[in-house]
Amino acid sequence: MANLKDLKIRIKSVKSTQKITSAMKMVAAAKLRRAQEAAEAARPYAQRMERMIASLGAKVGSSGGPRLIAGTGKDDVHMIVVATADRGLCGGFNSSIVRAARRRIIELEREGKTVKIMTVGRKARDQLRRTHGAKIVKSMENVARTVVGFETADNIARELIHAFDAGEFDVCTIFFNRFKSAMSQIVTAQQLIPASVPEAEEEQGDELKALYEYEPDEEGILAALLPRNVATQIYAALLENAASEHGARMTAMDSATRNAGDMIDRLTMTYNRTRQAVITKELIEIISGAEAL
Amino acid sequence: MAETTQFELVSPERLVLSRDVEMVVVPGSEGYFGVLPRHAPMISTLSAGVIDIYQGGSVVERIFVAGGFAEVTETRCTVLAEEARPLGEVTLADVEKELAGDRDVLKDTKDEVEREKLQDRIRMLEALADAKRKAA
Structure with missing residues (x-):
C-alpha cells in the first residue's frame, strides 16, 4: 500500500491538473462564443455571393465559362488543403481531419492521380509530414490565433489561384470540420476549384435570371466574382474550423476535469483509509505494549 | 415619406x-x-x-x-x-502613412503572390487617398 506522503503528493498534482483543465475549458467556452459570432457575422456575405453566382452560373451554364468553374478538363493533379488547429488538447479534432484527408490521398493515389498538399495549421503539418512529407507544397501556421481574419483566407485563396493559373493542379479540395454543436463536429471535404455552381432556388430561378442586367457582361463579372468566392469559401471553412476547434476543446477539457475529479475522490478515499489503518496500528501497538507490562 | x-x-x-x-x-x-x-x-x-x-x-x-x-x-x-x-473616419495623413509603409514593403518583397497582394492594396489606398482629397 502506498504510504501517506506519496498519496498526498499525488492528490495535489491531480488537483493542479484539474485546475488547468477547468481553466482551459472556460477559455475555450469564451473563444467558442466569439468564433460563433464571427461565423454568424460572415454569413450574409457568403449567402449573397452564393445567390449572385447561382444566377450568373445558370446563365453561363455548361457552355464553358471561366476555368475556375469549368475546370481544366482534367483531374490528374489534386490539391488538398488540410485545415486544422495549431494546438492540440482538443480531443479528436485534428486527428479526424487528418485521417479523412489521408484516406482521400490514398484513394486518389490508387487511382493514379498526383496529390499535392497544402496544410493550414501546425497540427496538419506535424501529422502529415511523416507519411506524406514530400507532397506538402505549402504550410501555414498561426491562422486562428485570436479571430480568423478575412485576410488570412484571402492569402490562401491567392496562393491557390496563382498555382491553379500556373497549371500546378486541376482540382482543389479543402478538408475542415463543420461545426454542428460543441459536442460534435463533422469532417467535411469541400471542392473549391472548379467551383460547384449552387442551384438557383426554384421559385426565383428562371424569372430572375432573365431579368438581371449585367455590367460589364456575365463573363466579366464571373471572372471577378469567382476568385472572391474561393476566398469566401475558405474564410467560411476557417471560421467553422475555429468554432469546431474551441467546441472540441471545451468538450475534451470538460471530460478531463470530470475525470480528474473522480480520480481525486478515489485517491482521497485511499488516503483516508490508509490514515485510519496507520492510527489503528499505532493504537494496537500501544495497547498491546501496555498489556504486556 | x-x-x-x-x-x-x-x-x-x-x-x-x-x-x-x-x-x-x-x-x-x-x-x-x-x-x-x-x-x-x-x-x-x-x-x-x-x-x-x-x-x-x-x-x-x-x-x-x-x-x-x-x-x-x-x-x-x-x-x-x-x-x-x-x-469620415479616415484621415488623409493616415492613409498616406499606410501607403508609404506598404510601398516600402513592396520594394523588399520577392514572392510573386505577395507582390500582387501588396500592389492590390496600394491601388486601393491610392483610390482612398484620391477620394479623400476630392472630398476635402
Missing part, C-alpha cells in the same frame, strides 16, 4: 450597414450609377470609390469601398465590398 429602397453593405467579416435609403450612388466599374427605388435589376462589378447615401435630397453618409459587387433589384441594393471604410 418618399419611397425608399433597402440598401445593404456587406463586407466578408460582417454586415456593415443595412438601412432604407432614398438613393445611393455606387461606383460601378463602368461609371458611377445611382440606385433609386424600382431600379431595373442588375448585377455589376464595382471599382474602388465612394458610395454616397442620399436621404431627404442630400448626402447623409459617404463610405469608401475597395471594389466589389453590387446586386440591384427593384426593392433593394446589396453591395458586397472587399473593404469598407466610412470616409
Whole structure:
C-alpha cells in the first residue's frame, strides 16, 4: 500500500491538473462564443455571393465559362488543403481531419492521380509530414490565433489561384470540420476549384435570371466574382474550423476535469483509509505494549 | 415619406450597414450609377470609390469601398465590398502613412503572390487617398 506522503503528493498534482483543465475549458467556452459570432457575422456575405453566382452560373451554364468553374478538363493533379488547429488538447479534432484527408490521398493515389498538399495549421503539418512529407507544397501556421481574419483566407485563396493559373493542379479540395454543436463536429471535404455552381432556388430561378442586367457582361463579372468566392469559401471553412476547434476543446477539457475529479475522490478515499489503518496500528501497538507490562 | 429602397453593405467579416435609403450612388466599374427605388435589376462589378447615401435630397453618409459587387433589384441594393471604410473616419495623413509603409514593403518583397497582394492594396489606398482629397 502506498504510504501517506506519496498519496498526498499525488492528490495535489491531480488537483493542479484539474485546475488547468477547468481553466482551459472556460477559455475555450469564451473563444467558442466569439468564433460563433464571427461565423454568424460572415454569413450574409457568403449567402449573397452564393445567390449572385447561382444566377450568373445558370446563365453561363455548361457552355464553358471561366476555368475556375469549368475546370481544366482534367483531374490528374489534386490539391488538398488540410485545415486544422495549431494546438492540440482538443480531443479528436485534428486527428479526424487528418485521417479523412489521408484516406482521400490514398484513394486518389490508387487511382493514379498526383496529390499535392497544402496544410493550414501546425497540427496538419506535424501529422502529415511523416507519411506524406514530400507532397506538402505549402504550410501555414498561426491562422486562428485570436479571430480568423478575412485576410488570412484571402492569402490562401491567392496562393491557390496563382498555382491553379500556373497549371500546378486541376482540382482543389479543402478538408475542415463543420461545426454542428460543441459536442460534435463533422469532417467535411469541400471542392473549391472548379467551383460547384449552387442551384438557383426554384421559385426565383428562371424569372430572375432573365431579368438581371449585367455590367460589364456575365463573363466579366464571373471572372471577378469567382476568385472572391474561393476566398469566401475558405474564410467560411476557417471560421467553422475555429468554432469546431474551441467546441472540441471545451468538450475534451470538460471530460478531463470530470475525470480528474473522480480520480481525486478515489485517491482521497485511499488516503483516508490508509490514515485510519496507520492510527489503528499505532493504537494496537500501544495497547498491546501496555498489556504486556 | 418618399419611397425608399433597402440598401445593404456587406463586407466578408460582417454586415456593415443595412438601412432604407432614398438613393445611393455606387461606383460601378463602368461609371458611377445611382440606385433609386424600382431600379431595373442588375448585377455589376464595382471599382474602388465612394458610395454616397442620399436621404431627404442630400448626402447623409459617404463610405469608401475597395471594389466589389453590387446586386440591384427593384426593392433593394446589396453591395458586397472587399473593404469598407466610412470616409469620415479616415484621415488623409493616415492613409498616406499606410501607403508609404506598404510601398516600402513592396520594394523588399520577392514572392510573386505577395507582390500582387501588396500592389492590390496600394491601388486601393491610392483610390482612398484620391477620394479623400476630392472630398476635402
